[in-house]
Amino acid sequence: MISEFSDVKTNKIGTNTTIWQFSVILEGAVIGNNCNINCHTFIENDVIIGNDVTIKSGVFLWDGIVISDKVFVGPNVTFTNDKYPRSKSYPLEFQKTSIEIGASIGAGSIILGGIRVGKYALVAAGSIVTKNVPDFSLVMGSPARVVGWINDDGSSMEKTSENSYRDRYGIEWIVTDNKLIKI
Numbered sequence: 001m002i003s004e005f006s007d008v009k010t011n012k013i014g015t016n017t018t019i020w021q022f023s024v025i026l027e028g029a030v031i032g033n034n035c036n037i038n039c040h041t042f043i044e045n046d047v048i049i050g051n052d053v054t055i056k057s058g059v060f061l062w063d064g065i066v067i068s069d070k071v072f073v074g075p076n077v078t079f080t081n082d083k084y085p086r087s088k089s090y091p092l093e094f095q096k097t098s099i100e101i102g103a104s105i106g107a108g109s110i111i112l113g114g115i116r117v118g119k120y121a122l123v124a125a126g127s128i129v130t131k132n133v134p135d136f137s138l139v140m141g142s143p144a145r146v147v148g149w150i151n152d153d154g155s156s157m158e159k160t161s162e163n164s165y166r167d168r169y170g171i172e173w174i175v176t177d178n179k180l181i182k183i
Contacts, residue, residue: 001018001019002018002019003019003020003021003022003023003039004021005021005022006019006020006021006022006023006024006025007023007024007025008023008024008025009025009026009027010025010026010027010028010029010030010031012029012030012031013031014031014032014033014034014035014051015033015034016033016034017031017032017033017034017035017036017037018035018036018037019031019037020037020038020039020041021039022039022040023037023038023039023040023041023042023043024041024042024043025037025041025042025043026043026044026045027045028044028045028046028047029043029044029045029047029048029049029061030047030048030049031043031049031053032049032050032051032052032053032069033051033052034051034052035049035051035052035053035054035055036053036054036055037055038054038055038056038057038059038075039057040057040058041055041057041058041059041060041061042059042060042061043055043060043061044061044062044063045063046063046064046065046094047061047062047063047064047065047066047067048065048066048067049061049067050067050068050069050070050071050101051069051070052069052070053067053069053070053071053072053073054071054072054073055067055073056072056073056074056075056076056077056107057075057076058075058076058077059073059075059076059077059079060078060079061079062079062080062081062094063081063094064081064093064094064095064096064097064113065079065081065096065097065098065099066096066097066098066099067098067099068098068099068100068101068102068103069101069102070101070102071099071100071101071102071103071104071105072103072104072105073099073105074104074105074106074107074108074109074125075107075108076107076108077105077106077107077108077109077110077111078108078109078110078111079097079111079113080095080110080111080112080113081094081095081097081113082094082095082113083095083113083114094113095113095114096113096114097111097113097114097115097116098115098116098117099111099117100116100117100118100119100120100121100135101119101120102119102120102152103117103118103119103120103121103122103123103133104121104122104123104154105117105123106122106123106124106125106126106127107125107126108125108126109123109124109125109126109127109128109129109144110127110128110129111123111129112128112129112130115129115130115131115132115133116132116133117129117132117133118132118133118134118135118136118137119135119136120135120136120150120151120152120154121133121134121135121136121137121138121139121150122137122138122139122150122154123139123140123144124138124139124140124141124144124147126140126142127139127140127141127142127144128141128142128143128144129143129144130143130144131143131144133146134146134178134179134180135179135180136149136150136151136152136157136173136180137149137150137180138150138156146178149165149173149175149180151167151168152167152168153168155168157173160172163175163176164183165180171183
């Protein structure tokens with residue numbers, strides 16, 4: 001369903017995707033199946049959105065952003081794509097930002113350009129993300145820092161020792177150089 005009160009120029013929209021009122025989507029954007037694009041959103045040309053993605057209200061997706069399957073982007077999340085923005089002066093290429101499968105970004109967070117938010121990572125509401133976010137991590141704060149490790153369903157992993165964790169499937173992991181590695 002595409003609201004008659006939205007302005008959608010692309011024809012690259014998957015099945016069962018809903019686009020609510022007052023959304024603007026430019027011609028080159030690609031949107032997957034079973035997505036929910038809430039009202040008051042803007043999606044530029046060089047944006048790819050996977051399947052089963054939710055984009056809440058007040059989110060603007062600029063050129064160079066790739067969002068993988070099953071990602072949640074909370075209300076008023078802000079993305080950037082130009083490290084040195086100037087009015088009427090554009091870079092030769094915009095920064096590339098990727099949000100990996102299953103990641104969730106909490107309301108009001110800011111994601112700087114060129115960032116990778118890892119698989120199943122969770123960015124807490126209001127965080128300012130200035131560095132890549134590791135897979136399965138929980139980050140929060142300004143700047144965002146790793147404060148925990150989570151399962152693919154968003155629940156916390158069980159801490160088994162100083163740098164070791166057990167996921168919900170009983171698999172053991174160890175943290176090395178701020179990355180979670182399967183043992």
